[in-house]
Amino acid sequence: MSAAAKRIIPLLDRVLIQRVKAETKTATGILLPEKAVEKLNEGVVVAVGPGNVTKDGTTIPTGLSEGDRVLLPSYGGSPIKLDAVKDKEYLLFRAEEILAKLQ
Numbered sequence: 001m002s003a004a005a006k007r008i009i010p011l012l013d014r015v016l017i018q019r020v021k022a023e024t025k026t027a028t029g030i031l032l033p034e035k036a037v038e039k040l041n042e043g044v045v046v047a048v049g050p051g052n053v054t055k056d057g058t059t060i061p062t063g064l065s066e067g068d069r070v071l072l073p074s075y076g077g078s079p080i081k082l083d084a085v086k087d088k089e090y091l092l093f094r095a096e097e098i099l100a101k102l103q
Contacts, residue, residue, distance in 0.1 A: 008080065010049035013062050013095040016080070017043040017070065018088055041072045042102065046090065062095040069102040 010016050020042045045068045051061040064070065077091035 008047060008090075010047055010092065012049050013052045014049045015045055015062065015064055015070075015093050015095050015098065016047040017072065017077070017091045017093060018046050019043045019072070019091060020069075041074060041099075043070055043072050043091065044068070045070060048095075051095075064095060064098065064101065070098050071100040071102060073097060073099055 008016055020040050045064050045066055048062055048064050048066060051059045053059050072091070072093070076097055077093045080090040080092055082088070082090065
């Protein structure tokens with residue numbers, strides 16, 4: 001995780017996710033062009049907000065923590081552009097949009 005990503009602190013039930021890059025080389029060593037490689041619907045949780053606040057003021061924490069591997073929906077999330085990091089893709093999701101936690 002970069003220093004620029006550490007400065008982003010999600011609010012409420014938001015989760016900052018770094019998308020996992022697909023392999024560009026096959027098991028036999030053949031390099032694949034970027035257009036042939038699909039985006040994976042998998043990511044690593046970088047930062048987690050404190051959770052939702054109910055009407056009576058109690059906070060309901062999210063079920064995710066930093067370092068968790070998660071399954072992402074095909075569409076959605078807000079892309080975060082960091083000038084210092086060009087090759088890493090960060091997305092901001094609501095915790096309820098995350099499909100599953102991978103173990």
